[in-house]
Amino acid sequence: MLLATAAMTIGIALLVWGADRFVDGAASVAKNLRVPPMVIGLTIVSLGTSLPEMIVAAMAAMDGNRDLGIGNVLGSNIANIGLVLGITALIIPLTVQSMTLRREIPVLFLVTFLAFALLADGALSQIDGAILAIGLVLMLFWISRIAMRDRHDPMIEEFTESIPEKMDMKSSILWFVAGLIVLMVSSRMVVWGAVEIAHFLGVSDLIIGLTIVAVGTSLPELVASVASAVKGEADLAVGNVIGSNMFNLLAVLAMPGLLAPGIFAPEALLRDFPIMIAFTIALLAVSFGFKVGGRITRIEGGLLACGFFAYLFLLYIQS
Template identity: 35%
Template sequence: MTYMILILGFAMLIKGADYFVEGSSNIAKMLKLSPILIGLTLVAFGTSSPEAAVSIRAAMKGSNGIALGNAIGSNLFNISVVVGITAIVNPLRVERETIRKEIPFTLLSTFLLLILIMDIKLQLFHKNQLTRADGLVLLSFFTIFIYYLFELAKNSREKKEEEDVVNISTGKNLLFTIGGLVGIIIGGELVVRSSTQIATDFGISETLIGLTIAAIGTSLPEMITCITAAAKKHSDIAVGNIVGSNIFNILFVLGTSACVTPIQVEEKLFVDVLFMMGYTTILLIFSKTQHKITRAEGILLFLSYVLYIVYSIGLRS
């Protein structure tokens, strides 16, 4: 029964995110926003809403491992598997501004997270944790990112022909957006409840569940969105979606979760944060080569995730 609840939760998260992205993206298109901006904002935040629902709900229930592991695991999965498979489907073109600003900001956000959780080494505390003050710091950086996006929006509004405007009512878009959000919230509760139960039944750490099962499940919307975008040759939306999602996961999801309740960090999780920093650096390097991510690079990213999972399970077994 627990597995059925988990599958139902994932289904609600994925379908809810699908409706949320469709409704909010259509509204953005009506407002004549550029594809890269849509990818960085509404699509990215919409596809990351399952991570937000799961991590914040887990923090409220005191499941620190799932709250932190889900956000970090999702970012690892996004860069390795989602970018990898998407590049295999169709080589990903990366915008110059994404290379110069958004990916480095993702790297900065990861480094900031690493510094904030190093309480024992940097502040000589008796334990590492993401405190409410740390959460406010992360949310402050998220505010800076939002300000940057507003500036980007002002400078990148595109003049579209009348036929390019989505022919669907604003009311229906709002209904899709709100209905999708409700599905995301309920699905998040089901995933947290069932994942915690599975971890308890098998004696597996909540962190490992968060890094693997929960992370992969909540990252499915990003994968579906990116593969679809790449197949339609909208790689600017695909890359923007991943970069925006990862920034959202670190700054907003973990920031909000820590503000809800301090999150204790297990020592082994530092390895995963370093992996996340390494993957982001690799993404930056790959993006700089001809301003695209090739099929060969995509295969390398995908295979590296398999090795990471084997290592992560061995580390915590």
């Protein structure tokens, strides 16, 4: 138990570090290839916050632990809204101005219900995984179109500023490869540690994926959102959460389908998916629904955080 806990803790820390190095390297390679900064910010940088979930889900799927990967997706999306956005708004209220976000939230709902429809039969097949992967490609294309058209959107400007400084091509490739290797090794540590802890505690892989692994792999979103909010980049803080949740449902959820298709734990569909949808509706409500100006207050942030901890308590009671 002690070794498994240490492996998972160190693995999560390395996941966060490796994801940062991977994104820095990939963004610098793209800069050297003269890819527009707005496209880099809205694709590579956004995808980077979902890399820990993606690699963990892939490793878990290759080990046949599809429930761990699915739990990681659903738990991370709930944590992104309840924990990440809730704590960020508690620290500093968030004013949402970006028209890009107003277009992305309906797309998030579309992606959410697409994933729900694919999982409704109680199994995640390779066809389901392929559909999600195609959806990811289409979403990246759509986001790139927005980036090229709305050049003065506040969120796009904030994303552009978040891109790391340009490095020479050799250093960029070095960081890219180093980050990828660290991601692979650390994700293996996380998956092994999580499975060992689940067996020791007598709980399912799904519960571990929904809780410990989900919160751990959501740390990049928490760090990025709080840092953005402190710098006055509220649109970027909310955009990190929305973008990460869409990438999780498309890129991360595709991994178990493509690599380990089959039946998953029914609780994921009957309990966790509806709760994730409820949190997504709450995101819409606090961002744009009940007032003019799109401001997420400290009270609303506190309610989101309380909702997340209530969900953890529900999992504790049921397990």
